[in-house]
Amino acid sequence: xxxxxxxxxxxxxxxxxxxxxxxxxxxxxxxxxxxxxxxxxxxxxxxxxxxxxxxxxxxxxxxxxxxxxxxxxxxxxxxxxxxxxxxxxxxxxxxxxxxxxxxxxxxxxxxxxxxxxxxxxxxxxxxxxxxxxxxxxxxxxxxxxxxxxxxxxxxxxxxxxxxxxxxxxxxxxxxxxxxxxxxxxxxxxxxxxxxxxxxxxxxxxxxxxxxxxxxxxxxxxxxxxxxxxxxxxxxxxxxxxxxxxxxxxxxxxxxxxxxxxxxxxxxxxxxxxxxxxxxxxxxxxxxxxxxxxxxxxxxxxxxxxxxxxxxxxxxxxxxxxxxxxxxxxxxxxxxxxxxxxxxxxxxxxxxxxx
Numbered sequence: 062x063x064x065x066x067x068x069x070x071x072x073x074x075x076x077x078x079x080x081x082x083x084x085x086x087x088x089x090x091x092x093x094x095x096x097x098x099x100x101x102x103x104x105x106x107x108x109x110x111x112x113x114x115x116x117x118x119x120x121x122x123x124x125x126x127x128x129x130x131x132x133x134x135x136x137x138x139x140x141x142x143x144x145x146x147x148x149x150x151x152x153x154x155x156x157x158x159x160x161x162x163x164x165x166x167x168x169x170x171x172x173x174x175x176x177x178x179x180x181x182x183x184x185x186x187x188x189x190x191x192x193x194x195x196x197x198x199x200x201x202x203x204x205x206x207x208x209x210x211x212x213x214x215x216x217x218x219x220x221x222x223x224x225x226x227x228x229x230x231x232x233x234x235x236x237x238x239x240x241x242x243x244x245x246x247x248x249x250x251x252x253x254x255x256x257x258x259x260x261x262x263x264x265x266x267x268x269x270x271x272x273x274x275x276x277x278x279x280x281x282x283x284x285x286x287x288x289x290x291x292x293x294x295x296x297x298x299x300x301x302x303x304x305x306x307x308x309x310x311x312x313x314x315x316x317x318x319x320x321x322x323x324x325x326x327x328x329x330x331x332x333x334x335x336x337x338x339x340x341x342x343x344x345x346x347x348x349x350x351x352x353x354x355x356x357x358x359x360x361x362x363x364x365x366x367x368x369x370x371x372x373x374x375x376x377x378x379x380x381x382x383x384x385x386x387x388x389x390x391x392x393x394x395x396x397x398x399x400x401x402x403x404x405x406x407x408x409x410x411x412x413x414x415x
Contacts, residue, residue: 062097071106078112083119090123099131107154111161118165132166136173143180149189156184156192160199167206174210177203182214185221193225194234201241208248215251219267226270232280239286242267246293268294345375 065077078101081089088094101113114135121128139162142155159177163170170177181203184196204211211218225238245251271291278284352368352375 062094066097066100071104071109074101074104075106075109075112078109078116081116086120086123089116090120092124092127095120095124095127095131102131102135107157110158114158114161115165118162121166121169129166129169132162132169136162136169140173140176140180143184149187149192152184152187153189153192153195156181156195156199160195160202163199163202163206170203171207171210174203174207178211178214182218182221185225190231190234193230194237197222197225197234197237197241201237201244204241204245204248208250211245212249212251215245215249218245223266223270226274232283235274235278236280236283236286239283239290243286243290243293246290349375 065074065081068074068077089098098113098116101109102117104110104113114132117128117132121132136159139155139159142151143159146152146155159181163177178200181196181200184192185200187193187196222238222242226235226242230238268291271287271294274287275284275291278287349372352372355364355368356372
Protein backbone atom coordinates (compact mmCIF):
# COMPACT_ATOMS: atom_id res chain seq x y z
CA UNK A 62 0.00 0.00 0.00
CA UNK A 63 2.80 2.41 0.82
CA UNK A 64 4.52 1.57 -2.48
CA UNK A 65 1.32 2.45 -4.34
CA UNK A 66 1.50 5.90 -2.77
CA UNK A 67 5.18 6.85 -2.49
CA UNK A 68 6.99 4.91 -5.23
CA UNK A 69 8.79 7.17 -7.71
CA UNK A 70 7.86 5.12 -10.79
CA UNK A 71 4.26 5.76 -11.93
CA UNK A 72 4.21 2.39 -13.71
CA UNK A 73 4.78 0.61 -10.40
CA UNK A 74 2.07 2.65 -8.69
CA UNK A 75 -0.27 1.87 -11.57
CA UNK A 76 0.51 -1.87 -11.44
CA UNK A 77 -0.03 -2.08 -7.68
CA UNK A 78 -3.41 -0.34 -7.85
CA UNK A 79 -4.53 -2.59 -10.69
CA UNK A 80 -3.56 -5.62 -8.62
CA UNK A 81 -5.99 -4.58 -5.88
CA UNK A 82 -8.85 -6.62 -7.32
CA UNK A 83 -12.29 -7.43 -5.93
CA UNK A 84 -11.13 -10.11 -3.44
CA UNK A 85 -9.38 -7.35 -1.46
CA UNK A 86 -12.40 -5.02 -1.28
CA UNK A 87 -13.48 -5.95 2.24
CA UNK A 88 -9.99 -5.20 3.52
CA UNK A 89 -9.55 -2.04 1.45
CA UNK A 90 -12.89 -0.62 2.62
CA UNK A 91 -11.51 -0.02 6.12
CA UNK A 92 -11.36 3.66 7.04
CA UNK A 93 -7.62 3.77 7.84
CA UNK A 94 -6.65 2.25 4.48
CA UNK A 95 -9.05 4.50 2.58
CA UNK A 96 -7.50 7.55 4.27
CA UNK A 97 -4.14 6.40 2.91
CA UNK A 98 -5.48 5.72 -0.59
CA UNK A 99 -7.15 9.12 -0.93
CA UNK A 100 -3.69 10.50 -1.76
CA UNK A 101 -3.55 8.55 -5.06
CA UNK A 102 -6.71 10.31 -6.26
CA UNK A 103 -4.48 13.37 -6.77
CA UNK A 104 -1.48 11.52 -8.25
CA UNK A 105 0.69 13.20 -10.88
CA UNK A 106 -0.02 10.43 -13.41
CA UNK A 107 -3.39 10.48 -15.14
CA UNK A 108 -3.32 6.69 -15.62
CA UNK A 109 -2.80 6.17 -11.88
CA UNK A 110 -5.66 8.53 -11.09
CA UNK A 111 -7.97 6.64 -13.44
CA UNK A 112 -7.26 3.33 -11.70
CA UNK A 113 -7.67 4.98 -8.28
CA UNK A 114 -11.04 6.47 -9.25
CA UNK A 115 -12.27 3.09 -10.49
CA UNK A 116 -11.08 1.50 -7.22
CA UNK A 117 -12.87 4.09 -5.09
CA UNK A 118 -16.02 3.72 -7.15
CA UNK A 119 -15.98 0.00 -6.46
CA UNK A 120 -15.52 0.62 -2.72
CA UNK A 121 -18.26 3.27 -2.52
CA UNK A 122 -20.93 0.68 -1.74
CA UNK A 123 -18.88 -0.82 1.11
CA UNK A 124 -17.89 2.36 2.95
CA UNK A 125 -19.78 5.35 1.48
CA UNK A 126 -19.14 7.53 4.54
CA UNK A 127 -15.45 7.81 3.60
CA UNK A 128 -15.52 7.28 -0.18
CA UNK A 129 -18.38 9.56 -1.23
CA UNK A 130 -17.00 12.83 0.23
CA UNK A 131 -13.64 12.16 -1.44
CA UNK A 132 -15.24 11.48 -4.83
CA UNK A 133 -17.56 14.48 -4.47
CA UNK A 134 -14.60 16.78 -3.85
CA UNK A 135 -12.86 15.28 -6.89
CA UNK A 136 -15.96 15.92 -9.01
CA UNK A 137 -16.07 19.58 -8.00
CA UNK A 138 -12.36 19.92 -8.84
CA UNK A 139 -12.96 18.50 -12.34
CA UNK A 140 -15.87 20.85 -13.00
CA UNK A 141 -13.83 23.84 -11.84
CA UNK A 142 -10.94 22.92 -14.14
CA UNK A 143 -13.23 22.45 -17.12
CA UNK A 144 -14.89 25.82 -16.66
CA UNK A 145 -12.05 28.01 -15.42
CA UNK A 146 -8.70 26.45 -16.31
CA UNK A 147 -6.66 28.18 -19.01
CA UNK A 148 -4.50 25.11 -19.65
CA UNK A 149 -5.70 22.84 -22.45
CA UNK A 150 -3.81 19.91 -20.97
CA UNK A 151 -5.56 20.27 -17.62
CA UNK A 152 -8.93 20.53 -19.37
CA UNK A 153 -8.19 17.35 -21.29
CA UNK A 154 -7.18 15.50 -18.13
CA UNK A 155 -10.25 16.80 -16.27
CA UNK A 156 -12.62 15.66 -19.04
CA UNK A 157 -10.93 12.26 -19.24
CA UNK A 158 -10.97 11.67 -15.47
CA UNK A 159 -14.54 12.93 -15.25
CA UNK A 160 -15.59 10.22 -17.70
CA UNK A 161 -13.90 7.62 -15.50
CA UNK A 162 -15.69 8.99 -12.45
CA UNK A 163 -19.05 8.89 -14.24
CA UNK A 164 -18.56 5.18 -14.99
CA UNK A 165 -17.20 4.36 -11.54
CA UNK A 166 -19.85 6.06 -9.38
CA UNK A 167 -23.18 6.57 -11.17
CA UNK A 168 -25.10 7.17 -7.92
CA UNK A 169 -22.87 10.11 -7.11
CA UNK A 170 -23.13 11.55 -10.62
CA UNK A 171 -26.91 11.56 -11.12
CA UNK A 172 -27.69 14.59 -8.88
CA UNK A 173 -24.87 16.55 -10.53
CA UNK A 174 -25.76 15.67 -14.14
CA UNK A 175 -27.05 19.18 -15.09
CA UNK A 176 -23.89 20.84 -13.73
CA UNK A 177 -21.70 18.34 -15.60
CA UNK A 178 -23.60 19.01 -18.82
CA UNK A 179 -23.14 22.75 -18.39
CA UNK A 180 -19.39 22.23 -18.05
CA UNK A 181 -19.07 19.77 -20.95
CA UNK A 182 -21.12 21.48 -23.65
CA UNK A 183 -18.69 24.39 -24.28
CA UNK A 184 -15.81 21.92 -24.56
CA UNK A 185 -17.46 20.09 -27.47
CA UNK A 186 -16.53 23.01 -29.74
CA UNK A 187 -13.04 23.47 -28.29
CA UNK A 188 -10.41 24.15 -30.94
CA UNK A 189 -8.16 21.53 -29.35
CA UNK A 190 -9.12 18.13 -30.77
CA UNK A 191 -8.02 16.18 -27.68
CA UNK A 192 -10.18 18.27 -25.34
CA UNK A 193 -13.20 17.92 -27.62
CA UNK A 194 -12.67 14.16 -27.95
CA UNK A 195 -12.45 13.63 -24.17
CA UNK A 196 -15.55 15.80 -23.66
CA UNK A 197 -17.44 13.72 -26.24
CA UNK A 198 -16.47 10.46 -24.55
CA UNK A 199 -17.53 11.79 -21.15
CA UNK A 200 -20.82 13.06 -22.57
CA UNK A 201 -21.64 9.60 -23.90
CA UNK A 202 -20.91 7.99 -20.54
CA UNK A 203 -23.03 10.63 -18.79
CA UNK A 204 -25.95 9.87 -21.09
CA UNK A 205 -25.72 6.18 -20.15
CA UNK A 206 -25.82 7.07 -16.44
CA UNK A 207 -28.29 10.00 -16.41
CA UNK A 208 -30.26 9.83 -19.65
CA UNK A 209 -33.26 11.63 -18.15
CA UNK A 210 -31.12 14.71 -17.47
CA UNK A 211 -29.69 14.74 -21.00
CA UNK A 212 -33.00 14.19 -22.83
CA UNK A 213 -34.36 17.78 -22.46
CA UNK A 214 -31.29 19.29 -24.14
CA UNK A 215 -31.06 16.83 -27.05
CA UNK A 216 -32.56 19.35 -29.55
CA UNK A 217 -29.71 21.75 -28.65
CA UNK A 218 -27.10 18.98 -28.41
CA UNK A 219 -27.55 17.46 -31.87
CA UNK A 220 -26.67 20.70 -33.74
CA UNK A 221 -23.39 20.76 -31.79
CA UNK A 222 -22.53 17.18 -32.74
CA UNK A 223 -23.41 17.48 -36.43
CA UNK A 224 -20.50 19.88 -37.30
CA UNK A 225 -18.06 17.40 -35.74
CA UNK A 226 -19.36 14.65 -38.00
CA UNK A 227 -19.62 16.85 -41.08
CA UNK A 228 -16.28 18.62 -40.62
CA UNK A 229 -12.69 17.49 -41.14
CA UNK A 230 -12.11 16.12 -37.66
CA UNK A 231 -9.67 13.29 -37.03
CA UNK A 232 -10.79 9.68 -37.21
CA UNK A 233 -10.42 9.35 -33.45
CA UNK A 234 -12.66 12.36 -32.83
CA UNK A 235 -15.29 11.16 -35.32
CA UNK A 236 -15.24 7.70 -33.74
CA UNK A 237 -15.80 9.15 -30.27
CA UNK A 238 -18.54 11.41 -31.60
CA UNK A 239 -20.33 8.45 -33.16
CA UNK A 240 -19.99 6.40 -29.98
CA UNK A 241 -21.28 9.28 -27.87
CA UNK A 242 -24.18 9.78 -30.26
CA UNK A 243 -25.11 6.08 -30.04
CA UNK A 244 -25.09 6.30 -26.25
CA UNK A 245 -27.14 9.48 -26.31
CA UNK A 246 -29.78 8.06 -28.63
CA UNK A 247 -29.93 4.74 -26.78
CA UNK A 248 -30.19 6.29 -23.32
CA UNK A 249 -32.59 9.13 -24.07
CA UNK A 250 -34.86 7.43 -26.62
CA UNK A 251 -34.52 10.48 -28.85
CA UNK A 252 -35.88 10.94 -31.46
CA UNK A 253 -39.38 9.53 -31.30
CA UNK A 254 -40.48 11.32 -34.45
CA UNK A 255 -38.43 11.67 -37.63
CA UNK A 256 -40.82 13.95 -39.48
CA UNK A 257 -43.05 16.60 -37.98
CA UNK A 258 -45.65 17.53 -40.53
CA UNK A 259 -43.81 19.17 -43.38
CA UNK A 260 -40.81 20.17 -41.25
CA UNK A 261 -37.37 18.59 -41.43
CA UNK A 262 -36.35 17.64 -37.88
CA UNK A 263 -32.73 17.40 -36.63
CA UNK A 264 -33.16 13.62 -36.65
CA UNK A 265 -33.53 13.55 -40.43
CA UNK A 266 -30.46 15.78 -40.77
CA UNK A 267 -28.58 13.36 -38.55
CA UNK A 268 -29.72 10.37 -40.59
CA UNK A 269 -28.64 12.10 -43.81
CA UNK A 270 -25.25 12.93 -42.30
CA UNK A 271 -24.67 9.34 -41.16
CA UNK A 272 -25.64 7.93 -44.55
CA UNK A 273 -23.26 10.36 -46.26
CA UNK A 274 -20.45 9.28 -43.94
CA UNK A 275 -21.21 5.63 -44.69
CA UNK A 276 -20.38 6.20 -48.36
CA UNK A 277 -17.05 7.92 -47.72
CA UNK A 278 -15.70 6.53 -44.43
CA UNK A 279 -12.87 4.02 -44.93
CA UNK A 280 -11.58 3.48 -41.38
CA UNK A 281 -12.92 0.12 -40.16
CA UNK A 282 -13.43 0.97 -36.43
CA UNK A 283 -15.12 4.24 -37.40
CA UNK A 284 -17.42 2.43 -39.84
CA UNK A 285 -18.33 -0.02 -37.07
CA UNK A 286 -19.33 2.83 -34.76
CA UNK A 287 -21.19 4.42 -37.67
CA UNK A 288 -23.23 1.26 -38.26
CA UNK A 289 -24.00 1.08 -34.54
CA UNK A 290 -25.22 4.68 -34.59
CA UNK A 291 -27.41 3.96 -37.62
CA UNK A 292 -28.83 0.89 -35.91
CA UNK A 293 -29.70 2.87 -32.78
CA UNK A 294 -31.16 5.78 -34.75
CA UNK A 295 -33.26 3.52 -36.94
CA UNK A 296 -35.04 4.59 -40.08
CA UNK A 297 -38.17 6.66 -40.67
CA UNK A 298 -41.31 5.10 -42.02
CA UNK A 299 -40.65 4.98 -45.80
CA UNK A 300 -44.26 5.68 -46.68
CA UNK A 301 -44.34 8.78 -44.44
CA UNK A 302 -41.05 10.04 -45.85
CA UNK A 303 -42.14 9.55 -49.44
CA UNK A 304 -45.51 11.20 -48.86
CA UNK A 305 -43.81 14.17 -47.17
CA UNK A 306 -41.30 14.50 -49.98
CA UNK A 307 -44.11 14.32 -52.53
CA UNK A 308 -46.04 17.04 -50.70
CA UNK A 309 -42.95 19.28 -50.62
CA UNK A 310 -42.33 18.61 -54.31
CA UNK A 311 -45.91 19.55 -55.13
CA UNK A 312 -45.59 22.78 -53.17
CA UNK A 313 -42.30 23.69 -54.84
CA UNK A 314 -43.63 22.99 -58.33
CA UNK A 315 -46.99 24.76 -57.91
CA UNK A 316 -45.90 27.52 -60.28
CA UNK A 317 -44.98 25.09 -63.06
CA UNK A 318 -47.26 24.02 -65.89
CA UNK A 319 -50.13 21.73 -64.98
CA UNK A 320 -49.08 19.05 -67.40
CA UNK A 321 -45.60 18.81 -65.92
CA UNK A 322 -46.98 18.69 -62.38
CA UNK A 323 -49.44 15.93 -63.26
CA UNK A 324 -46.71 13.88 -64.93
CA UNK A 325 -44.41 14.13 -61.87
CA UNK A 326 -47.22 13.19 -59.49
CA UNK A 327 -48.29 10.26 -61.65
CA UNK A 328 -44.79 8.82 -61.72
CA UNK A 329 -44.34 9.33 -57.97
CA UNK A 330 -47.69 7.70 -57.21
CA UNK A 331 -46.94 4.74 -59.46
CA UNK A 332 -43.69 4.12 -57.65
CA UNK A 333 -45.27 3.94 -54.19
CA UNK A 334 -45.26 7.62 -53.26
CA UNK A 335 -48.89 7.62 -52.06
CA UNK A 336 -49.40 3.88 -51.68
CA UNK A 337 -50.52 2.39 -48.39
CA UNK A 338 -47.64 0.50 -46.69
CA UNK A 339 -50.04 -2.38 -46.09
CA UNK A 340 -50.46 -2.78 -49.85
CA UNK A 341 -48.58 -5.86 -51.16
CA UNK A 342 -47.01 -3.76 -53.95
CA UNK A 343 -45.56 -1.08 -51.65
CA UNK A 344 -42.14 -2.53 -50.80
CA UNK A 345 -41.48 -3.90 -54.31
CA UNK A 346 -42.29 -0.39 -55.56
CA UNK A 347 -39.69 1.07 -53.19
CA UNK A 348 -37.15 -1.41 -54.56
CA UNK A 349 -38.17 -0.41 -58.09
CA UNK A 350 -37.44 3.25 -57.37
CA UNK A 351 -33.99 2.39 -56.05
CA UNK A 352 -33.15 0.27 -59.09
CA UNK A 353 -34.28 2.89 -61.60
CA UNK A 354 -32.28 5.54 -59.72
CA UNK A 355 -29.16 3.38 -60.12
CA UNK A 356 -29.87 2.90 -63.82
CA UNK A 357 -30.09 6.66 -64.31
CA UNK A 358 -26.75 7.29 -62.58
CA UNK A 359 -23.87 7.46 -65.03
CA UNK A 360 -21.29 6.41 -62.43
CA UNK A 361 -23.10 3.13 -61.60
CA UNK A 362 -22.59 1.38 -64.95
CA UNK A 363 -20.65 -1.42 -63.29
CA UNK A 364 -23.87 -2.72 -61.72
CA UNK A 365 -26.15 -2.31 -64.74
CA UNK A 366 -26.26 -6.06 -65.38
CA UNK A 367 -27.42 -6.86 -61.84
CA UNK A 368 -30.03 -4.09 -61.98
CA UNK A 369 -31.40 -5.35 -65.27
CA UNK A 370 -31.72 -8.87 -63.86
CA UNK A 371 -33.55 -7.58 -60.80
CA UNK A 372 -35.88 -5.42 -62.90
CA UNK A 373 -36.77 -8.39 -65.11
CA UNK A 374 -37.44 -10.44 -61.99
CA UNK A 375 -39.83 -7.76 -60.71
CA UNK A 376 -41.58 -7.54 -64.08
CA UNK A 377 -42.02 -11.31 -64.37
CA UNK A 378 -43.25 -11.70 -60.79
CA UNK A 379 -46.82 -11.08 -59.72
CA UNK A 380 -45.80 -8.53 -57.11
CA UNK A 381 -46.00 -5.46 -59.30
CA UNK A 382 -49.23 -5.83 -61.24
CA UNK A 383 -50.32 -2.26 -60.49
CA UNK A 384 -47.08 -0.60 -61.58
CA UNK A 385 -45.99 -2.90 -64.39
CA UNK A 386 -47.15 -0.55 -67.12
CA UNK A 387 -45.29 2.35 -65.58
CA UNK A 388 -42.20 0.18 -65.15
CA UNK A 389 -42.20 -0.91 -68.76
CA UNK A 390 -42.60 2.66 -70.00
CA UNK A 391 -39.68 3.81 -67.85
CA UNK A 392 -37.50 0.93 -68.99
CA UNK A 393 -38.31 1.62 -72.66
CA UNK A 394 -37.19 5.23 -72.21
CA UNK A 395 -34.01 4.09 -70.50
CA UNK A 396 -33.41 1.39 -73.14
CA UNK A 397 -33.11 4.00 -75.88
CA UNK A 398 -30.32 5.71 -73.93
CA UNK A 399 -28.57 2.43 -73.07
CA UNK A 400 -28.50 1.28 -76.68
CA UNK A 401 -26.39 4.29 -77.59
CA UNK A 402 -23.90 3.91 -74.72
CA UNK A 403 -20.80 1.79 -74.46
CA UNK A 404 -21.74 -1.10 -72.16
CA UNK A 405 -20.67 -4.76 -72.04
CA UNK A 406 -22.40 -6.73 -74.74
CA UNK A 407 -24.29 -9.04 -72.38
CA UNK A 408 -25.68 -6.14 -70.37
CA UNK A 409 -26.69 -4.20 -73.51
CA UNK A 410 -28.48 -7.25 -74.95
CA UNK A 411 -30.29 -7.79 -71.65
CA UNK A 412 -31.39 -4.13 -71.52
CA UNK A 413 -32.65 -4.20 -75.13
CA UNK A 414 -34.75 -7.32 -74.48
CA UNK A 415 -36.64 -5.71 -71.59
